[in-house]
Amino acid sequence: MPTPIELVGFDADDTLWHSERYYEAAHAEFEAIVGRYVDVADVRVHDRLLAVERENVKLFGYGVKGMTLSMVEAAIALTDARIAAEDVHRIVMLGKGVLEHPVELLPGVREAVEAVSANHRVVLITKGDLHHQERKVERSGLADLFHRIEIVSEKDERRYAALLEQFEVPAGAFAMVGNSYKSDVAPVLALGGWGVYVPYPLLWALERVEIDASHPRFAQVASLAQLPAALAGLADGAA
Template sequence: MNDSKTLTTIGFDADDTLWQNETFFRLTQDRFTDLLADYAEADHLHDRLLAAERRNLGHYGFGVKGFTLSMIETAIEVTEGRVAASVIAELLASGREMLEHPIELLPHARQAVERLSGSHRVLLITKGDLLDQERKLAQSGLGDLFHGVEIVSDKKPAVYAQIFARHGAIPDQAMMVGNSLKSDVLPVLDVGGWGVYVPHGLTWALEHAEAPVGHARFHSINSLGDLPDLVDSLT
């Protein structure tokens, strides 16, 4: 590892950057709307569920468990307390299935992390439920490639600055790579680092943000297969 390079540290987001995640949330949301189809239209249920998720983030954080609790809360609300116990049981089962779903790596994920781990300090920086994120990392087979793993409750500028400092980098020596402009790119740009956006195709509504087009340290790539060449061009 050559710490004399301008760019020494590369952080990778996990969900929908290295492996599939939002796809399973969408499938479960479809199951949720099917179970409650007698009480409300799908669009209305989606809106009510999203409002519950937004309202509950501060209590439950990010991840499957908070999503499951928000589904149950929404089911109770839209049925005015008449939701059947069997429906609640189905929603709980859906949450457990999400927590047990096998990991599906996204294209070029392993190759990108392997190649860059030989020349840079690579970190996994992810938010969500601790046990679920640890499970997914273990199943991914990528764990041994990272020089550090950080599972955080939220991704804010100060959080990134603290992580980079813990791993021996100042922000302008660091890059964050991910599919969320709001969580993976903008906070790192705010502290002086590099932000690389890798679109996934499915993005949770609460993660939407405008791209900082024209920012000198912002880059967008089509897939992780393009990342090593981008890093080479910057170092």
């Protein structure tokens, strides 16, 4: 029986290239700046920044610019508006630094995407800021490997269903590969598709969920190097 999987979608940040570590480094610098005004542990800087981000993501969407505005807002609140303008400027520059970070591919990524594309159509599906994501795709040198590059504002069942309709592929013929079970795996499984989870050592707090590793259309791999075999295994299991 031929594989039922025609189309394979790849997430980008922390699946194809490093990303979260730049955000975490910016958060650490943010704590150092705010720490000049308050006791960081005492005022729970980390939790309060996360609370501001969680509230603002509804209005801002995902991405670095929203994170930067949330950091500015949180810094002013945390310091009771005592923060100096020079330090606000440093926070804005932290955000610019994240936007300018180099695109460093994870090991074996190009080879894995090329191997998968020998047997499947491959697309890139990433969420976040349109301009920043496009710049990273361009600088990754991977753009030519993908049939389509789709940048979406959210990765939920509705968005995946709309993309599959555009691609004219039924959910049962689609596998999504990524480091966020919440955004890359769960909604695709719910639609009747396949999910391959490739965890990355760091995960943003807003992406953390429980994982159901027993699902019949689910596989977990340690790196993309294992992906071609995992896709073949999923298909065999279904045969």
